[in-house]
Amino acid sequence: MQVLSTGKLKTNIKERLRETYPEVTFHFYPSMQEAEPKLAGAEILLTYGEDLNAELIQKASHLKWIMVLSAGLERMPFQAIKERDILVTNARGIHSIPMAEYTLSVMLQVARDTKQVLANESSKIWKKKTPIREITGSTIGVVGTGAIGSEIARVAKAFRMKTLGVNRSGHEVDHFDVIYKNEELSSMLPKCDYVVSVLPSTSETANYFTKEQFAAMKESGVFINIGRGDTVDEQDLIDALNEHQIAHAVLDVFKDEPLDSSHPFWKMENVTVTPHHSAISDNYQPRAIEIFEHNLIQYQKGTNDLKNVIDPDRGY
Structure with missing residues (x-):
């Protein structure tokens, strides 16, 4: 199972994910531009939701789940996601x-x-x-x-x-x-x-x-x-x-x-x-990754007990 991340995650978070889930191959990149060569092989994508478009969704031929590390989803290409029946979850609640x-x-x-x-x-x-x-x-x-x-x-x-x-x-x-x-x-x-x-x-x-x-x-x-x-x-x-x-x-x-x-x-x-900073906190990434880890465990088990599943028709 390959997980591709295009968010700038903290080093300690990246190290802990690799140690905790040795059965998962993590690819961490600071941007989609740098991550794109790995996109085709990724089953799971970690993103802040602002770097995706329909063309990239088509390139991600093995993609089954997108975890958006934020609550905002207005830039997500939901039509392309829906056509591929890709699961989407987000970090709703951490803010x-x-x-x-x-x-x-x-x-x-x-x-x-x-x-x-x-x-x-x-x-x-x-x-x-x-x-x-x-x-x-x-x-x-x-x-x-x-x-x-x-x-x-x-x-x-x-x-x-x-x-x-x-x-x-x-x-x-x-x-x-x-x-x-x-x-x-x-x-x-x-x-x-x-x-x-x-x-x-x-x-x-x-x-x-x-x-x-x-x-x-x-x-x-x-x-x-x-x-x-x-x-x-x-x-x-x-x-x-x-x-x-x-x-x-x-x-x-x-x-x-x-x-x-x-x-x-x-x-x-x-x-x-104020400069769109009401949600900023030093606990932002740890809380978002906590939701991701819960969902990752359930995803591996094949259960439906996932948090914050998004309806692509409603966009939230």
């Missing part, structure tokens, strides 16, 4: 801790006007009277109640926040006080002090947030996007911020990345821009 920490940290930063405080510090300005609010007891609405959304709600409970969530069916999820269906979003938004989007990029979520949703939010509301950039109509968000329909936006993801230096978001005082 929940760092992304929940990011979300609560930026909520505190906005509430305590940290952006202005740091600007004052840089300019050596001693200004004690800065608008500061508490997040304790406020209401958070999370759109996307999977592992990340549930962890955000769990951590928010430490601040005695009321937790509202939105998912497709309206099914109950741990740590949420109330769950709304997708079509009930407009009923939830006016109740929220903070609205957090954890939506993936799919045909169903494109421009999910437009002027209608921003108009429904509180004028004091804060919008936080840690999902995908194409779920938001950026011009509608800019208009909503300029017209003071909402108070602030914290954006970690954008339609085009990296964000162009000429983009209005950079200069807007009521926008906080």
